[in-house]
Amino acid sequence: MKYLVFLLTALLLPSAAQAMNTSYSELLRQISPERRAELSVPVPSAPETVKSVMPEQSDSGRYWVTASASNSRERTALLEKGLDIVEINSGSVSGFAAADTLRALSSEGLIASFRAISAARDFPSYDSAYHNYKETSELMQAIAAKNPDIASIFSIGKTVEGRDIWCLRFNTNAKGMTASSKPGAFFLGNHHAREHLSNEVPLLLAAWLMDNRNRPEIKKYLDSLDIFIIPMLNPDGVEYDISGGRYHMYRKNMSRNSDGSFGTDLNRNYDFLWCKYGSSNNPRTDTYCGKAAFSEPEAKAIRSFFAAHPNIKTHISYHTYGKQILYPYGGTYDEVPSEKDKKAFIKIGNEMAELTGYINRKSSDLYVSSGDSCDWAYKAHGVLAFTFELDGRNFYPSASEIDSVVSKNINAAVYLLSMTANPYK
Ligand code: 0X9
């Protein structure tokens, strides 16, 4: 079975990945202000604009369209005419349309504005150092290919739109999905689509660990632990958020809801006090908890992943932003039942706060929201699970900020590795 997984992985991921540079310092060099200046990447002061010309009959492109619609009936009519509604505002909706749909809507006087979107789904040029799904997958594949004795890559499941959710694993004797009795540490990013730094931190952590694998103080963890890294849990949402070379401020996954709207908040979809507090059962809202606990394939994949790896002891789920380290519970003001675990959360969290300059606190101090992944991981599996709210003053910090955020978070992650074999020491 495991050979089948490797074969499929090799077939599914482009071979270009084999030749890719995986060096941590080179990855950082690519995002340095000097390098960006060298490449003369312009940093625009305003979002890029695309000249909009009504498409010809032969045009097969896609368009981002804003059309007028003030009520559910009008929105339903737009859906039936082929508009893929993504955002609903008062008096208008925005979404994707093929050229012929755009022409038809325009002839009925329904179009407020439109712009062509490039087939490529990518970050705006000034933030091209961030890794999109393809680049993330290729880099993970390249890291695994360069370190075959210790690293493997496998998919933990597929997203709503059918993308693989890739996991990199560092373990000297267990590869792919096979079980291991070594203590496990698990780093996870991008529950929320627009939180792109939360992909960069675990992704570059993986590159850094492999670059430094022979340093005795790192080798001892690589030899004795089972390390899992899933940098991008919600690639559908990420690809939507960066589609057309601009940001969409999108948070959720890409599930189609019964009212035609999109998305469940994946960090409200786990089965601990599901949909009780700080979440909404209105599908159009950003904090929609989904039809049921674990209704979403991405959350289900995480559930199966934890079930398959009961050796996992420690965990960080990366989010942005706020410079906080949050420990359970966040779904209730109640304390975790074990005094020993509470002490470990405070001690380990405080140490990681020292290393990052973040504040360590109980998650509910921020706000109470139930159904989040870390509460569930702790409650269901006893995992010492921390939510990190990384730096940034908004959801789109400049690529030049990646370096410092990643570096300090590597220190915190390595400290967590040092505590994984015995978190209570
Ligand atoms: O609300 C969330 O899911 C997280 N914040 S974010 O801005 N990244 O969306 C925080 C989760 C922390 N958990 C609780 N306070 N329950």
Ligand code: ZN
């Ligand atoms: Zn988040």
